[in-house]
Amino acid sequence: RQLTKPKPPAPYPPGPKPLPIIGNVADLTTRELWLVAERWAKEYGRITYLHVFGQGLVFLNTPEAVFELLDKRGAIYSDKPRLVMAGELCGCENMVAFTPYGDRSRRQRKLMQIALGPSSIKTYQPLLELETKPFLRRLVADPSKYQDHIRQYAGGLTLLVVYGHQAKSIDDPFLRLAEECVSLLSNRIASGGGIWPVDVFPSLKRLPEWFPGAGFKRNAAIWKKKMEEFVDKPYEFVLDEMDKGIARSSFVSVLLDNVAQGKDKEVDPQLDFDVRWTANSMYGASIDTTIATISHFILAMVQHPEVLKRAQAEVDAVVGPNRLPVCEDRESLPYCDAIFSETLRWGVPLPLTLPHRLMEDDIYDDMFIPKGSIVRYIDLAISRDEKLYPDPYSFNPDRYFHPAVDEATARRRDPRMYIFGFGRRRCPGANLVESSAWLLMVSVIATLDIGKAIDDQGREIEPEVVFDNAIFRSPNPFKCSIRPRSEHALKVLAQEDV
Numbered sequence: 001r002q003l004t005k006p007k008p009p010a011p012y013p014p015g016p017k018p019l020p021i022i023g024n025v026a027d028l029t030t031r032e033l034w035l036v037a038e039r040w041a042k043e044y045g046r047i048t049y050l051h052v053f054g055q056g057l058v059f060l061n062t063p064e065a066v067f068e069l070l071d072k073r074g075a076i077y078s079d080k081p082r083l084v085m086a087g088e089l090c091g092c093e094n095m096v097a098f099t100p101y102g103d104r105s106r107r108q109r110k111l112m113q114i115a116l117g118p119s120s121i122k123t124y125q126p127l128l129e130l131e132t133k134p135f136l137r138r139l140v141a142d143p144s145k146y147q148d149h150i151r152q153y154a155g156g157l158t159l160l161v162v163y164g165h166q167a168k169s170i171d172d173p174f175l176r177l178a179e180e181c182v183s184l185l186s187n188r189i190a191s192g193g194g195i196w197p198v199d200v201f202p203s204l205k206r207l208p209e210w211f212p213g214a215g216f217k218r219n220a221a222i223w224k225k226k227m228e229e230f231v232d233k234p235y236e237f238v239l240d241e242m243d244k245g246i247a248r249s250s251f252v253s254v255l256l257d258n259v260a261q262g263k264d265k266e267v268d269p270q271l272d273f274d275v276r277w278t279a280n281s282m283y284g285a286s287i288d289t290t291i292a293t294i295s296h297f298i299l300a301m302v303q304h305p306e307v308l309k310r311a312q313a314e315v316d317a318v319v320g321p322n323r324l325p326v327c328e329d330r331e332s333l334p335y336c337d338a339i340f341s342e343t344l345r346w347g348v349p350l351p352l353t354l355p356h357r358l359m360e361d362d363i364y365d366d367m368f369i370p371k372g373s374i375v376r377y378i379d380l381a382i383s384r385d386e387k388l389y390p391d392p393y394s395f396n397p398d399r400y401f402h403p404a405v406d407e408a409t410a411r412r413r414d415p416r417m418y419i420f421g422f423g424r425r426r427c428p429g430a431n432l433v434e435s436s437a438w439l440l441m442v443s444v445i446a447t448l449d450i451g452k453a454i455d456d457q458g459r460e461i462e463p464e465v466v467f468d469n470a471i472f473r474s475p476n477p478f479k480c481s482i483r484p485r486s487e488h489a490l491k492v493l494a495q496e497d498v
């Protein structure tokens with residue numbers, strides 16, 4: 001394909017050698033692709049370029065390249081690829097993360113700003129504080145299921161805020177549906193770079209399902225059904241509750257308020273579409289990212305008891321023993337804040353981030369990037385950048401207190417500058433994570449001791465860290481010990497809030 005194109009105005013960025021026609025298909029592993037991408041970053045520098053059947057894939061590897069292209073040149077780097085398999089065939093095309101840059105994405109992001117902007121998050125703070133104690137109690141009662149508890153907390157919180165539904169247990173049908181569908185999306189539909197042959201040769205979608213080689217269509221038909229349930233079921237639950245006049249106030253019910261009040265007979269189709277998909281996008285995006293973040297925090301505490309001890313001393317001095325921390329305590333807890341920053345950097349919940357599509361040919365540092373390329377930045381490579389983070393593989397909250405080399409470096413080493421994406425596609429959930437994940441962590445620090453699990457012979461068990469998910473860098477549940485710090489801490493957890 002490329003042979004028939006005119007000579008590019010500059011060389012393509014470097015990358016692993018492609019095979020004729022099929023390109024780099026074999027290089028795109030489905031497991032921990034981010035490690036391969038990080039290796040390429042070390043080998044090729046600022047940008048890695050690959051292609052799959054001629055479809056360009058660009059990996060941005062350095063903070064400089066990412067800030068210049070996704071931020072400064074955001075006007076041409078904020079579109080999304082039209083993925084036939086994930087979008088059209090599997091029914092995900094209207095999720096916000098797949099929505100092309102334009103009117104629709106702007107409308108959807110405006111709605112999310114209503115739900116997740118800084119002023120809305122302030123109104124959720126009492127809810128976050130209220131939900132934290134039950135989470136800690138569940139953790140004490142059954143520490144080995146810590147990931148289930150995080151799932152119930154994170155999914156339950158968004159279900160309540162977005163749909164007004166209270167998940168009473170981890171077996172809540174909407175939580176289970178989200179677990180199944182997000183796993184399907186990350187481990188099947190979008191694994192290995194998310195490019196299927198049908199994305200490069202769209203005419204393949206016309207193959208009949210029974211045709212040899214059309215197995216992808218049979219799978220897509222099954223997956224699409226599931227995805228439709230994921231989008232429609234919680235939304236229709238709210239419509240039903242509104243019909244009966246018993247709906248809790250939520251993102252969906254407030255936006256459809258005119259219908260609830262009988263001012264409009266039916267939901268305006270465009271509003272219905274936008275609210276339905278935006279609600280689903282927030283719900284789907286909130287769970288595994290939070291699980292990855294909090295799991296990394298627990299892992300870091302298991303591996304660094306000295307960090308936990310120092311954080312506990314800070315919390316004890318500021319909060320005292322008789323209550324849990326609240327959001328207002330944050331400014332007085334700088335070491336805990338540094339632990340939170342370091343957890344985001346060290347954990348890298350979305351190491352390959354999400355794909356963008358370049359809308360026009362571009363040249364960066366004398367390298368040609370063709371229009372239509374799928375561009376992602378490698379969060380893992382940036383968060384392991386030696387210039388920004390000396391000794392980048394170690395968990396070290398103190399690094400944020402060291403005087404920076406210069407002002408620009410000081411700003412850039414805050415992982416929030418890149419861990420949530422950039423400009424027009426920056427993660428709309430960042431404010432919620434800032435409050436909810438922070439509160440969860442300091443509440444754990446205040447009340448629980450975390451350490452290595454002990455085997456029958458009294459020996460410490462090293463946590464086994466395995467990453468199975470193709471999109472989220474979320475460690476599989478590992479063995480650890482989580483127990484109350486003291487009898488008094490147990491009493492504080494048992495107190496009913498008035």
Ligand code: HEM
Pocket residue numbers: 096097098105109116158281282283285286287289290293349350353354355419420421422424425426427428429430432433
């Ligand atoms: C630690 C937790 C989280 C991390 C690290 C994270 C990170 C990211 C990143 C890197 C992107 C891609 C940005 C880009 O394309 O440049 C993204 C997009 C997105 N995130 Fe998050 N996220 C987190 C939690 C959340 C939460 C809690 C929500 C919702 C309640 C959320 C909703 C979304 C949505 C809807 C998008 C798509 C935005 C768009 O394409 O316009 N995320 N997130």
